Amino acid sequence: MSKRNISKVAVLGSGVMGSRIACHFANIGAEVLLLDILPKEGSDRNKIVNDALAAALKSNPSPIYDKRFAKRIKTGNFDDDLSKIKDCDWVIEVIIERLDIKQQLLEKVDKLRKPGTLITTNTSGIPIHAIAEGRSDDFKKHFCGTHFFNPPRYLPLLELIPGPDTDPAVLSFLEEYGSRILGKVTVLCKDTPAFIANRVGVFGIMGLFHLVEEMGLTVEEVDRLTGPVLGRPKSATFRTADVVGLDTLVHVAKGVQANCPNDEQNATFALPGYLQQMVEKNMLGSKTGKGFFFKDRSTPKGDILQLDLKTLEYKPQVKPKFATLDAARKEDDLKKRMTILYTGSDKAGEFYRKSFHGLFAYVSHRIPEITDALYKIDDAMRAGFGWEMGPFELWDAVGVEKALKDLRDSGSGAGMTAAKWVDEMLAAGHSSFYKVEGGKRLYYDIASKSYKPVPRAEGTIVLGELPESSIVWKNSQAVVRDLGDGILCVSWNSKMNTIGAEVIQGLNKA
Structure with a gap:
């Protein structure tokens, strides 16, 4: 890392993101100056x-490690205190x-900053x-976007x-600082609408919003299909939309x-009728108390009801029953589980094929538009949306050539074709997007x-990428590896990472 020192940070704007970004910098020991506008009335200017x-x-989950760290944050307003940024x-x-x-x-x-001060924006688009x-040359040299994902303490993505x-040196510093100091997965993006994670993530959500109508599925069914079984957060699709806020989405x-x-x-980003009606009725999710749930x-128990997308009335949830889901839940290996989901013969299997095909086609066309490297899309989706597998990793799991053939055979609509470079890759004898x-x-x-x-941060070791020869001992739940330099590493894969007899055996062996 360069010798640049970050000891004091100014955060301009104290809304949901600004206040939480301020807390995260306080978490790492920085002094923070948090500023916002003056109130329209009253004597308290702050x-x-x-x-x-x-x-x-007071929010939950807490944006700060320890309440005492809040003392590192000083507040003020743009009229009285903006000049203080000269010390940041x-x-x-x-x-x-x-x-x-x-x-x-x-x-x-x-006009107020000192030369060389980093200036960034958290704009999302x-x-x-x-x-x-219109800014000065020195400003432009030290200016870029730093798009944190909410909540900053918990979601690791920093675009x-x-x-x-x-200045390339500024980017290099922020990449390393974000990774080593802020604890982020830093992803370098191109200056395109919604950048990487939101461009792909919102496409995926909007695609499902249309697919639910096409297939006649319920809100609860889609959330069951797109949650943990798929290696994604429990909030899945519709619950995530409620939490984020339909207005934001x-x-x-x-x-x-x-803009694209x-x-x-492009048509996938158009609002389906029910979504437009929900916005008009102020059914925006958690912030208004009504959304898809x-x-x-x-x-007595505060029942959670689901929205009927045809009538926009709430009704009880009914646990979905899909044979494909039942079979997939028995498989712990995520890659094997993806194959089960993709090849399912029931309505769930059809849903997965349609949604996967749309996602695969879309991300293939985003290169080189939003990034030149496909791994950055996977990194962004894992770190920003909590996916265990990025789109290209998922495509590898179900088979690149098979999925490409299925996509063509499905007779999908306009735009639902993969980019030519995928065909060229396969024709050259390369059967996957990743290999070790x-x-x-x-x-x-x-x-x-x-x-x-x-690319990996210096000193990073990924156990799954080490050669088989690094394993010196293993049983069904624990593995002992030789990392070199006289260092052994014990890892385990027991259910829920519980420590039982076999894990203890591995620890004792090491």
């Missing part, structure tokens, strides 16, 4: 920022998603180059988005549809048409 920070500290090493803008307002604030920041227009004038979807007219799946507090050779994980590089090592 009421907005103080109330926001107090709400963040990094200024992060986290205000409303309006280009004009961001530019107005950053114009002031440009406004072009980085547009935000930096880095350079502008046309960003719709904002991103509309932004992609408007040449996207072959509703907690009926009039019942010599203890290193390699990915298929589209530009060079060859495999390259997946």
Whole structure:
């Protein structure tokens, strides 16, 4: 890491993201200056920022490791305290998603900051180059996007988005600082609408919103199909939408549809009728108390009801029954489970094939548009959306050639075809997007048409990528590996990582 020191950070904007980003920097020991606008009335000029920070500290899960760390955060307002940024090493803008307002604030920041200060924006979709227009050369050199995912303490993704004038040394520093100090999975993105994770993730959600209508599935059925059994969070699809907020989701979807007219799946980002009606009725999810699910507090146990997408009325949940799900749940190995889901002969199997095909086709066309390297899409989806497998890893699991043939045979609609480079890869004798050779994980590089090592932070060891010869002892639940330099590593794969006789045997052996 370069010698740049980050001891004091200014966070401009104390909303949900700003206050929690401030807490995360306090977690790592930095002094934080958290600023926001003046209230429209009242004598307390810091009421907005103080109330926001107090709400963040009371939230669950907590954004801060220890309540005592909150003392590291000092609050203020833009009118009285913006000049204090001259003492900060990094200024992060986290205000409303309006280009004009961001530019107005950053114009002031440009005049007050000391040369060399890092300036970044947490925008989730406004072009980085547009935000930096009109700023000084030194500002542009030290400016880029740093898109944290909410909640910052718990979701590890940090997307880095350079502008046309960003100094490569700044990006290099932020990549390493994000990984080593902030504990993030840092993914370098191109300056395209919604960047990587939201572009792919919101496409996936919107695709399912349309597929549920096409297949006549219920809200609960889709959440059962797209949760832990698929290696994804328990909140799955519709519950995740409720938590995020339908207004937020719709904002991103509309932004992609408007700003990506040449996207072959542009129509997927259009709102289905029921979703449009929900927004109009203010059924936005958890923030309004009603969304795809509703907690009926009039019942003794506070029953959770699901939304009937045809009538927009709530009804009791009925546990779905799919033979494919029953079979998949018996398999602990995620790759083998994906094959079971993909090849299922019932309605669930049909659902997985349709949703997988749409996802596979879409991500293949996003290269080189949003990134040049396919592993970055997988990294972003695992770290930002909590997927255990990224799209290309999932495609590998079910078989690249098989899925490509199935996609063609399915006669899917316009845009539902894979990019030509996938055919070229297979024609050249490369059957997968990833492979392990010599203890290193390699990915298929589209530009060079060859495999390259997946970059790792210095000192990183991935056990699954070590050669078989590194294993010195194992049983059904524990493995002892020789890492070199006289170091042994014990790992175990017991159910729920419980420590039983075989795990203890492995520890004793080591």
